[in-house]
Amino acid sequence: MSDPQVQLESLQDVWNTCQANDDQKHVLIKNLFTYVNDLSARLSEAEYELRDRKDVIKLTRDRIEEAKKEIQVLRDEKARHAFASVLIDGDCMPFNDDLVKSGLEGGKRAAGLLKxxxxxxxxxxxxxxARHVQITIRVYANMKGLAKTYKDAEIVPQVASFDEFVRGFNMGDPMCDYVDAGNGKECSDEKIKAMFRHDLADMHCQQILFGGSADNGYARLLGPYNEDDAVRSRITLLEGPPFARELAAIKDRYHTARNGVSPDSAANTIDRLCDGRCSGPNRAFFIFIV
Structure with a gap:
């Protein structure tokens, strides 16, 4: 038999080895629990972040939907108040003679035909x-001067006949106004220019149909918008008399509309009504109403 002391030492070594292994197992298990706890904490944090992100996404989506609804309400509100504005210089763009001769009934018919x-x-x-707009029509003119010219040209028998035409025009449609701009030569121009700028600045105004083709002065009114596509798309130029020289130079940048021609025999009368502002070699007079 071996020495008992040797055996004891051998057993002690085995014990020490087993204890070292147990210590390693303990450390390993402890490290595993620490790692699991760390993963659990990180998972919980990720879950909180994910929940927060979902809340933010939901809140953002709700706000987007709410904004869309508000935009649609604004669009509907804008559509309810949308209008197209017709501005006509009556001094250089008079109505058909037969309508003027018919007095009150001619005025009513003129308003209806124009609209x-x-x-x-x-x-x-x-x-x-066109789907959703009201149409407003304003004709500005020196009514006293026009009435006298019509009488002198023997288009109407008396000044009161033209007054009847204007009265009929104003009665013909609640959105049609024939306005006396005053006796000054530029009174109609100034009122039309002011209303043009006013309507152009109005977000509800979808289109301006502008009738002043015989007056070069309106080229300066349109000048600032000649290169602005967004603004030009909202302007239609109505051709009554042939476009004056400066307007003719820019008219192709805008949408234009015209509606017919009066007999050549009326040309002299038209020149008198336009007070010399109707330019161009073509003696036939184009008017928006025939």
Whole structure:
């Protein structure tokens, strides 16, 4: 038999080895639990972040949906108040003689025909605009001067006949106004320019149909917008008399509309009504109403 002391030492070594292994197992298990706890904490944090992100995404989506609804409400509100503005210089763009001669009834018919013509123009050329707009029509003129010229040209028998035409025009449609701009030569121009700028600045105004083709002065009114596509798309130039020289130079940048021609025999009368502002070699006079 071996020495008991040797055996004891051998057993002690085995014990020490087993104890070292146990210590390693303990450390390993402890490290595993620490690692698991760390993973659990990180998982919980990730879950909180994910939940927060979902809340943010939901909140953002709700806000987007709410904003879309508000935008649609604004669009609907804008559509309810949308209008097309017709501005006509009555001093250089007079109505058909037969309508003026017919006095009150001629004025009513002129308002109806003009509104019908404008509606047709919008539907054919600008269908997106025509679906939901009201049409407002304003004719500005030196009524006293026009009445005298009509009488002197023997288009009407007396000044009061032209007054009857204007009265009929104003009665013909609640959105049609024939306005006396005053006796000054530039009174109509100034009022039309002011209303043009006013309507152009109005977000509800979808289209301006502008009738002042015989007056070069309106080229300066349009000048700032000649290169602005967004603004030009909202302007239609109505051709009554042939476009004056400066307007003729820029008219192709805009949408234009015209509606017919009066007999050549009326040319001298038209020149007198335009007070010399109707330019161009073509003696036939184009008017928006025939």
């Amino acid at each position: 019908q013509a404008v509606d047709g123009e919008l539907r054919s050329s600008l269908p997106d605009v």
